[in-house]
Amino acid sequence: MNLMAIPMSRRQAFKVMIGFGGTVASVVLPKPALASPEEHPAHPVAPPDAVAMLYDSTICTGCKACMPACNEANGLPTDTVLSGGIWDMPTGLNAKTKNIIELYQDPQSNEFAFVKKQCMHCLDPACVTGCPFGSLVKRDLGAVTWNSSLCIGCRYCEVACPFEVPQFQWDSWNPKIVKCEFCYDQRLKENLEPACTAVCPTGAVIFGKRDALLHQAKDRIAAAPGKYFESRIYGEHEAGGTQVLYLSNVSFQKIGLPKLGPTSIGHYATKVTSKIYKWLGGPILMAGVLGFVIRRNWNRHELERLEHEKKTGYPDQL
Ligand code: SF4
Ligand code: SF4
Ligand code: SF4
Structure with missing residues (x-):
């Protein structure tokens, strides 16, 4: 089937591309399945250069x-x-x-x-553990940076981050994940x-x-x-x-910092994924989970876009 022969909007085309790319790549590269809880201790120790x-x-x-x-x-x-x-x-x-x-x-x-x-x-960043393609990396000094060449735009990092930090560039044909690096x-x-x-x-x-x-x-x-x-x-x-x-002199939760326990989220995540991969045939499940996440994020984006247009009167650029 020639996808280019089907008339579709930029939004629909992009949706097809990331859905297809996400599913295929997640089968080929199920990175979280390879991480073990031992690689993500419950209480990570900061390296001396942090x-x-x-x-x-x-x-x-x-x-x-x-x-x-x-x-x-x-x-x-x-x-x-x-x-x-x-x-x-x-x-x-x-x-x-x-x-x-x-x-x-x-x-x-x-x-x-x-x-x-x-x-x-984070010392053990959930976004790094959550990214199936290794496009988020914990570098020397502890900086968490993003690599555009590996990212397929699944937005899994957004879901994984407990601080709601990573942001997706919706108004670009070559979107990036934007976050402080x-x-x-x-x-x-x-x-x-x-x-x-x-x-x-x-x-x-x-x-x-x-x-x-x-x-x-x-x-x-x-x-x-x-x-x-x-x-x-x-x-x-x-x-x-x-x-x-x-x-802070006022409650951390009042200023918008979430209440979180002392255990690394990467540790929890790898404990769950290692069990799932052991018993349920990881790559297929991973493809399903990613497909769900992609679809859910697109639906959420549609709501955000409509809300944005209603609030500002400006049309969305996609
Ligand atoms: S994006 Fe979120 S999970 Fe990743 S390092 Fe930053 S705060 Fe931590
Ligand atoms: S200037 Fe911006 S990108 Fe640089 S460290 Fe500060 S918040 Fe992060
Ligand atoms: S807003 Fe606060 S943190 Fe930012 S430059 Fe001013 S005093 Fe410093």
Whole structure:
């Protein structure tokens, strides 16, 4: 059958391509089936070279200088849809926004806090375990980066990430997965710190070795009893530990950081997949699961697209 002979919209054509590509490739390359729980310890230990960011919400002024710095370092356009083309105004992480400052506000109690969101660079990243094609990789220093040549756009990484970080470029014929990569290629490789930490005028977000930043965060907690929420550091243990660490004076959940246990999600995932592959014939099941995920994501995208058009009055570009 010649697919090109059938009249179809760009959206339909892309849908066929990723559905077909996803199913075939998942049969050929069932990578998660090959990972064992032993490769993903429940409580991973950070390697000695692991770098990190420490974000202290109590020092952040919400100036947002880190946002255009991130866009510039990563060659990303501004997101001006909601501002009618005037200024950068993203409402969350998206395909043009790898780093965002959000405001939590409780009008009743007047409690408020800023929060910086970007990839957490998990010690054992669920996106890496979840990607069937190895297109997300944990690099040296601990940066989690994405490789376009291996990605088929299944969006499995989006489903796997507990922090809802990876974003799919819906308005491109050659879509990428967009997420903070710790400025690995742009700056870390050149021995430069990430753009967001380099530009922050208050030191609310700083860069360094993970061990050293954990010590520094603990010193801040000890020096100001009662100041920080639960006197603890978010990211020290969550989901097996992350390389972005948070201090806050309001609840971590209120500022949008999910409540997660100390066990690595990769560990859970490989425990489940290794059992499934042992008993149920992995490649066939994997193809089915991926087909389901792809279809579900497309349906979700249709809803997002309609909602976007209703909210902004702008037609979707696909
Ligand atoms: S540049 Fe620093 S102070 Fe300004 S919003 Fe970003 S983290 Fe907060
Ligand atoms: S926060 Fe999400 S995208 Fe980033 S490393 Fe962790 S699982 Fe991957
Ligand atoms: S490390 Fe780089 S890509 Fe990540 S949020 Fe900071 S500036 Fe953006």
